[in-house]
Amino acid sequence: MEYYGSHISRLIEALNGLPGIGVKSAQRLAFHIVGMPKEQVKNLAEALVSARENVHYCRECCTLTDEELCPICRSEKRNHRQIMVVENSRDLAAYEKTGRYDGVYHVLQGAISPMLGIGPSDIRLKELMQRLQGDVEEVIIATNPSLEGETTATYISKLVKPTGIRVTRIASGVPVGGDIENIDEVTLERALMGRVEL
Numbered sequence: 001m002e003y004y005g006s007h008i009s010r011l012i013e014a015l016n017g018l019p020g021i022g023v024k025s026a027q028r029l030a031f032h033i034v035g036m037p038k039e040q041v042k043n044l045a046e047a048l049v050s051a052r053e054n055v056h057y058c059r060e061c062c063t064l065t066d067e068e069l070c071p072i073c074r075s076e077k078r079n080h081r082q083i084m085v086v087e088n089s090r091d092l093a094a095y096e097k098t099g100r101y102d103g104v105y106h107v108l109q110g111a112i113s114p115m116l117g118i119g120p121s122d123i124r125l126k127e128l129m130q131r132l133q134g135d136v137e138e139v140i141i142a143t144n145p146s147l148e149g150e151t152t153a154t155y156i157s158k159l160v161k162p163t164g165i166r167v168t169r170i171a172s173g174v175p176v177g178g179d180i181e182n183i184d185e186v187t188l189e190r191a192l193m194g195r196v197e198l
């Protein structure tokens with residue numbers, strides 16, 4: 001990409017290093033950025049740096065937050081005896097948007113994946129087990145219905161069961177508008193096992 005000059009090449013390369021941004025998108029973004037008003041670019045750069053410097057993991061649930069404890073862990077209105085285990089902060093946000101859950105969360109920051117070399121010690125499982133020494137009634141496992149998510153769910157349920165704490169798994173089935181033949185067997189099996197009487 002020498003024909004772009006080193007400054008813009010460096011910007012394209014940096015953007016290309018982000019997840020989901022291919023070379024073409026990186027080029028489009030880079031040219032957009034160099035055409036933006038300088039003040040706006042400065043704002044963007046400062047937002048990036050300040051987010052990186054000020055955001056860290058909640059001491060309790062390991063979600064990303066500005067404070068030592070996230071607003072959910074701080075809240076007295078939440079049921080702290082019910083913990084929903086999710087893979088990342090985006091999943092937490094998705095469940096929060098439903099407005100139907102008043103327990104707290106535990107964010108694993110990943111899922112077990114033997115294929116990618118991600119083992120149980122690479123996600124926030126130790127922190128979860130420490131929390132279970134407190135007053136906890138139920139652990140709801142809400143990892144994704146993918147191979148990694150299922151592997152993680154099985155692993156966690158084996159860890160939690162000996163403690164006597166109730167372990168549940170969210171029901172997940174065929175998505176509305178989904179085509180059964182294009183749905184993998186894990187999803188279908190779960191859909192079948194989680195079936196209800198009509």
Ligand code: ZN
Binds near residue numbers: 059071074
């Ligand atoms: Zn928290």
